Every structure is written in structure tokens, then in C-alpha cells.
Amino acid sequence: MTADRAAALLGRIRRARGARVTRRALAVDLVADPRHLDKKIATVERRVSDALSDSEPALLRLPGVGPILAARSIDRVGSLDRFPDASHFASRCGTASIEVSSGDVTRHRLSRAGDRQLNRALHLIAFSQVRCHAPARTYYQYKRAAGKRHREAMRCLKRRLVVYCHLTADPRAAAHAAT
Structure with missing residues (x-):
């Protein structure tokens, strides 16, 4: 109520x-x-x-991103000049996986390095997309069918999110981030 x-x-x-x-x-x-x-x-x-x-109009067009999550992401990212590519951005977010292998079993786990608050924002975006955005749900189900556990599939989806691309897509965003 x-x-x-x-x-x-x-x-x-x-x-x-x-x-x-x-x-x-x-x-x-x-x-x-x-x-x-x-x-x-x-x-x-x-x-x-x-x-x-x-x-940042490009970031707001990303499904699952509202004004509060967008503001939190922009605040935590800071200047985009620090990230030469999406891999560096993923490392900063903590969505880049770390290989932890033992014998014949090869696994990847979540890196505890990086910005945990930014990782949380990406998690909320990914969770929202799994619930309400068909392509993200399809990708998540594909990863689950491939044998990934829930957390591993969510990590893959967070890594696949194009937040970095949306932040760099708008020339006004690049100019704003430089200031």
C-alpha cells in the first residue's frame, strides 16, 4: 500500500x-x-x-539504468581518461574475473579488487536487465545452460554490460568527464 x-x-x-x-x-x-x-x-x-x-544522455538509454544508478556510476567512475579500454574499466569495476585453477578444473572467480560500489551499481543494472530486458535474459540463460552458476553468469553479464561504451559514446560525456 x-x-x-x-x-x-x-x-x-x-x-x-x-x-x-x-x-x-x-x-x-x-x-x-x-x-x-x-x-x-x-x-x-x-x-x-x-x-x-x-x-550523460547515452547512459540513461541503457536498459536498467535510472537516474540514481547513472549518477552513482558516473560519480564512482570519475574521469574516463584513466581507462584506455573496456578491459581496464572492467578491472576497475571488479567485474574482471580471476582464474583460480586446481588440477584439471579451471574456474574463474570474482575479483575482490576494484570499486565495490561501482560493482554494486553494475550488479543492480544486470539484475534489472535479467528481469526486464530480453537480450540480457537470453544471454544469462545461455551462460546458465553452458554450466555457469548464477554468480558466474551474473559476472559474465556485468562484464558484458556496455556501460563503458555508453559513457564514451557521447562527446558531451567525454568533455564532462575531463572536467
Whole structure:
């Protein structure tokens, strides 16, 4: 139930007497706080979205990337000049895998190096794409069918995400990142 729906339900309650007056007053106070916070969140998201549409419109077109994740990614990436190619970017994000082999078994695991917050943003983007974006879901299922575990398939998808390409695709983004 949303705060607006709860407020609408409270508005339908007729005048009460006795203890019901106190309960209704407490309920109105409890509903007012989430409504106020919802309005503040919407305002902040709108401001961030407006700022990003001026500087990073290509990143916002990537499925699964909203204004908050885009802002978090841009903040954590910093200057794009530090990354000569997508492999260096993947290493910085912590999505470049590390080979851990034992005998005949060759495995790769997630690198604990890199920016964990940026890795988390990429994880949220990948998770959203697996749920709502058909090509990402197909790629994830392909990796699972190839014998990868869930975490390994998600790591492959995070590595495949084209966040670096979207950041470098827009000339305004490159100019903004240089400043």
C-alpha cells in the first residue's frame, strides 16, 4: 500500500468519537511522513535526471539504468581518461574475473579488487536487465545452460554490460568527464 492510497482510505473514514479519534489522528500523522519523503525523493530524482540528461544522455538509454544508478556510476567512475579500454574499466569495476585453477578444473572467480560500489551499481543494472530486458535474459540463460552458476553468469553479464561504451559514446560525456 502506498502512502497516497493510505491517505485516501483515511479520508473516507467518517467522524469518529472517543478512542477512534486518537487512532485516526495517529494514522494521519504516520501517513504524512512517508508522503513527505515520497515527494522529496521524487524531487531529487527529477533534479538528478535533469542534470544527467544534460551531461550523460547515452547512459540513461541503457536498459536498467535510472537516474540514481547513472549518477552513482558516473560519480564512482570519475574521469574516463584513466581507462584506455573496456578491459581496464572492467578491472576497475571488479567485474574482471580471476582464474583460480586446481588440477584439471579451471574456474574463474570474482575479483575482490576494484570499486565495490561501482560493482554494486553494475550488479543492480544486470539484475534489472535479467528481469526486464530480453537480450540480457537470453544471454544469462545461455551462460546458465553452458554450466555457469548464477554468480558466474551474473559476472559474465556485468562484464558484458556496455556501460563503458555508453559513457564514451557521447562527446558531451567525454568533455564532462575531463572536467
